[in-house]
Amino acid sequence: MKTISCREAGLDCDYIVKGETEEEVMKNGIEHAKSHHNMKEEEITAEMKQKIKGIIHSD
Numbered sequence: 644m645k646t647i648s649c650r651e652a653g654l655d656c657d658y659i660v661k662g663e664t665e666e667e668v669m670k671n672g673i674e675h676a677k678s679h680h681n682m683k684e685e686e687i688t689a690e691m692k693q694k695i696k697g698i699i700h701s702d
């Protein structure tokens with residue numbers, strides 16, 4: 644299981660994004676950012692994705 648803490652991504656939010664693979668947790672994280680933080684696809688930059696990849700936890 645891979646997880647991303649939304650708070651560690653820099654948002655004031657206790658949501659934990661989960662996924663079976665790095666690809667899935669990234670996809671779910673982007674969905675969460677769009678649905679809960681009103682972010683648009685184009686606001687999620689490659690740099691931001693790279694930063695988020697660095698804070699993925701593996702259980």
Ligand SMILES: [Zn+2]
Pocket residue numbers: 649654656657658675679680
């Ligand atoms: Zn969040």
